[in-house]
Amino acid sequence: xxxxxxxxxxxxxxTIGIIGVLVRRNAIIIFMCVELMLNAVNLLLVAFSKMxxxxxxxxxxxxxxxxxxxxxxFIMVVAAAEVSVGLAIIVMLYRNTHSVDVNFLNRLKx
Amino acid sequence: MNNVLQIAWLxxxxxxxxxxxxxxxxNILSKAISGLVGCLVVFAxxxxxxxxxxxxxxxxSQVVHYFDFLNVxxxxxxxxxxxxxxxxxxxLIITGVGFLIHVYSTxxxxxxxxxxxxxxxxxxxxxxxxxxxxxxxxNYVVMFIGWEGVGLCSYLLIGYWFRINDYTNAxxxxxxxxxxxxxxxxxxxxxxxxxxxxxxxxxxxxAATIAKLSATDITGITLLLFVGAxxxxxxxxxxxxxxxxxxxxxxxxxxxxxxxxxxAGIYMIARSNILYTMAPVTQGVVAMVGLATAVLAAxxxxxxxxxxKVLAYSTVSQLGYMxxxxxxxxxTGAVFHVMTHAFFKALLFLGAGxxxxxxxxxxxxxxxxxxxxxxxxTHLTFLLGCLAxxxxxxxxxxxxxxEILAAAYVHNPVxxxxxxxxxxxxxxxxxxxxGMTFLGKFRGSHEQEHHLHExxxxxxxxxxxxxxxxxxxxxxxxxxxxxxxGHRLEAFLEPVFRESNAITTKHEITHATEYMLMGVSVAGxxxxxxxxxxxxxxxxxxxxxxxxxxxxxxxxxxxxxxYNSTIVQPLRSLSGFFNNIIERKGIDGLVNGTGxxxxxxxxxxxxxxxxxxxxxxxxxxxGILILFIIQLFL
Numbered sequence: 001x002x003x004x005x006x007x008x009x010x011x012x013x014x015t016i017g018i019i020g021v022l023v024r025r026n027a028i029i030i031f032m033c034v035e036l037m038l039n040a041v042n043l044l045l046v047a048f049s050k051m052x053x054x055x056x057x058x059x060x061x062x063x064x065x066x067x068x069x070x071x072x073x074f075i076m077v078v079a080a081a082e083v084s085v086g087l088a089i090i091v092m093l094y095r096n097t098h099s100v101d102v103n104f105l106n107r108l109k110x
Numbered sequence: 111m112n113n114v115l116q117i118a119w120l121x122x123x124x125x126x127x128x129x130x131x132x133x134x135x136x137n138i139l140s141k142a143i144s145g146l147v148g149c150l151v152v153f154a155x156x157x158x159x160x161x162x163x164x165x166x167x168x169x170x171s172q173v174v175h176y177f178d179f180l181n182v183x184x185x186x187x188x189x190x191x192x193x194x195x196x197x198x199x200x201x202l203i204i205t206g207v208g209f210l211i212h213v214y215s216t217x218x219x220x221x222x223x224x225x226x227x228x229x230x231x232x233x234x235x236x237x238x239x240x241x242x243x244x245x246x247x248x249n250y251v252v253m254f255i256g257w258e259g260v261g262l263c264s265y266l267l268i269g270y271w272f273r274i275n276d277y278t279n280a281x282x283x284x285x286x287x288x289x290x291x292x293x294x295x296x297x298x299x300x301x302x303x304x305x306x307x308x309x310x311x312x313x314x315x316x317a318a319t320i321a322k323l324s325a326t327d328i329t330g331i332t333l334l335l336f337v338g339a340x341x342x343x344x345x346x347x348x349x350x351x352x353x354x355x356x357x358x359x360x361x362x363x364x365x366x367x368x369x370x371x372x373x374a375g376i377y378m379i380a381r382s383n384i385l386y387t388m389a390p391v392t393q394g395v396v397a398m399v400g401l402a403t404a405v406l407a408a409x410x411x412x413x414x415x416x417x418x419k420v421l422a423y424s425t426v427s428q429l430g431y432m433x434x435x436x437x438x439x440x441x442t443g444a445v446f447h448v449m450t451h452a453f454f455k456a457l458l459f460l461g462a463g464x465x466x467x468x469x470x471x472x473x474x475x476x477x478x479x480x481x482x483x484x485x486x487x488t489h490l491t492f493l494l495g496c497l498a499x500x501x502x503x504x505x506x507x508x509x510x511x512x513e514i515l516a517a518a519y520v521h522n523p524v525x526x527x528x529x530x531x532x533x534x535x536x537x538x539x540x541x542x543x544x545g546m547t548f549l550g551k552f553r554g555s556h557e558q559e560h561h562l563h564e565x566x567x568x569x570x571x572x573x574x575x576x577x578x579x580x581x582x583x584x585x586x587x588x589x590x591x592x593x594x595x596g597h598r599l600e601a602f603l604e605p606v607f608r609e610s611n612a613i614t615t616k617h618e619i620t621h622a623t624e625y626m627l628m629g630v631s632v633a634g635x636x637x638x639x640x641x642x643x644x645x646x647x648x649x650x651x652x653x654x655x656x657x658x659x660x661x662x663x664x665x666x667x668x669x670x671x672x673y674n675s676t677i678v679q680p681l682r683s684l685s686g687f688f689n690n691i692i693e694r695k696g697i698d699g700l701v702n703g704t705g706x707x708x709x710x711x712x713x714x715x716x717x718x719x720x721x722x723x724x725x726x727x728x729x730x731x732x733g734i735l736i737l738f739i740i741q742l743f744l
Contacts, residue, residue: 021727022728023724102723102724103722103723105721
């Protein structure tokens with residue numbers, strides 16, 4: 001399969017994530033958009049990894065073919081940990097402000 | 111070396127001790143104690159000086175080395191004292207006259223608060239200490255230490271009543287003018303070190319060292335030393351500080367600004383006589399400056415009405431005489447005149463002090479008159495002092511002045527003529543002063559008349575001693591034509607000036623000429639004396655505004671004004687420019703501007719921190735985009 005399709009998909013997801021972070025004020029949605037960006041990158045990594053493994057250059061040492069795909073699992077694990085921390089922050093935010101609107105945070109300003 | 115020179119180091123240490131005691135204990139010592147300490151240390155120094163003088167007179171001149179003051183590479187400057195006829199004579203004058211003036215001060219300054227009284231004696235002792243260092247130093251560096259020390263003490267004592275602004279200004283003027291001269295002295299010493307590598311008198315004046323110096327070197331060094339002397343000894347163009355220095359207490363004027371400190375320049379040139387003898391150009395300059403100063407100051411003194419100002423200008427004039435003597439190579443005459451001048455000028459100043467004391471601080475002679483019958487001792491001693499300075503035989507001033515005039519005549523008759531004119535003017539203004547003060551009717555207020563009294567013994571005692579010295583002081587230098595071998599001072603000082611005398615060609619003048627010279631100067635002085643006596647004995651105050659030459663003389667030839675407009679004001683405006691433009695606008699602007707810039711920049715950058723999370727993220731994204739663009743396209 002052509003790598004271009006993966007690239008376009010991944011870029012689309014990433015852009016949606018960025019725009020989501022920039023325009024939304026709800027902390028949970030921003031958080032989800034961050035995850036979207038992360039996973040867009042993960043997708044790209046897996047796609048390139050597969051393409052790399054199929055190419056002739058590394059056929060002789062198949063042992064390394066799946067490296068990046070394993071690496072993605074690690075990223076997912078770390079992302080899960082990060083999600084728990086992030087959600088905890090959002091919970092604390094809600095408890096304090098009764099809202100998950102990030103613009104509420106500017107009250108630290110003064 | 112089993113003699114008094116072994117303990118000669120005590121000589122300056124004693125006044126220094128007095129300075130320390132009085133200086134540190136000024137808050138606890140009573141007047142009696144501080145006065146006693148001040149007088150006693152100087153008296154002890156005087157006794158020591160007498161013993162040293164006797165020792166030197168017995169032919170025991172030597173340099174006593176204490177320690178190395180500086181020892182750098184090839185340059186070695188010793189802290190050593192030189193005892194020879196010249197310095198021992200000065201030691202006697204300084205400690206002797208100094209002691210009398212200390213005694214006088216105990217009474218004169220009695221109205222001062224305890225604290226100031228002790229401070230005054232501390233300064234006075236410090237002055238004696240510095241002056242002793244100056245004359246005893248065996249090299250130019252030790253001399254320079256004393257030279258600066260006396261300048262400092264002069265400054266402190268002129269500004270003794272420092273709460274009065276004018277007096278502080280006078281002190282500053284004296285100090286600054288002295289500093290200008292001191293720079294000349296200092297450069298001369300550096301020059302000497304650069305060329306010969308030594309500053310010790312014995313080495314510098316030896317034939318071997320002098321051979322290392324070219325004619326230009328000698329002329330340059332002696333001229334620069336003379337610049338130092340013009341500052342210290344109040345010669346043209348640096349003389350204007352001395353009349354202003356009269357702001358100090360009268361005994362200070364007597365001690366520092368008449369008898370001792372101002373003769374430091376003469377001492378220094380007499381000490382370096384061999385260098386000056388080898389630099390005829392400098393000698394000419396010294397003689398001309400001396401003579402010009404003598405005439406100028408004498409003309410100013412003719413029309414002054416402040417009793418101390420007359421004496422101050424008279425001092426400048428007499429110092430000019432001494433420089434004339436140095437310039438024509440009559441070193442003995444100069445030193446002789448220093449000695450007799452110390453006696454009669456100290457006497458005159460102290461007498462003036464006694465008058466001022468009786469008048470309750472009044473210094474204007476127009477408000478005096480007729481003091482003869484109120485103050486007998488002061489009057490008599492003052493009269494003797496006037497006769498001595500006027501050069502009437504057989505008083506001391508006659509002998510020293512005659513010697514200088516004779517030497518001037520040998521050198522160039524024109525110098526002699528101007529010298530005689532100055533001497534005539536001297537007689538005139540001194541007896542104008544005498545007549546206005548002591549003769550005629552009292553012109554002051556009734557209150558002052560009621561207050562008039564003879565001064566206490568502590569004031570009259572020094573007057574009497576000095577009067578005796580002013581009368582007989584000249585007898586150690588009687589010219590050959592009167593008594594053969596009568597000039598004992600010349601014989602005594604002969605070792606110091608031997609080499610110079612050997613170089614100078616001697617023109618003997620006939621006895622007839624010498625009698626003629628004496629006759630002319632004495633006759634001139636007598637005529638001036640009698641004229642002034644008759645005219646000012648009946649002086650009445652007339653309200654006329656001065657005109658023409660009188661006005662110029664009363665305003666001291668406007669020299670102060672000229673200096674003010676040509677030097678002081680331009681310097682002031684230059685400083686003003688540096689202060690207002692360079693300092694305030696330039697340097698301050700740079701420093702403050704940096705602060706302001708940071709402040710302003712920070713205030714602008716502050717708007718970036720809006721607290722909107724979205725804005726931060728946007729900025730972050732934009733930043734990343736820019737990095738991408740740089741990475742990909744640039």
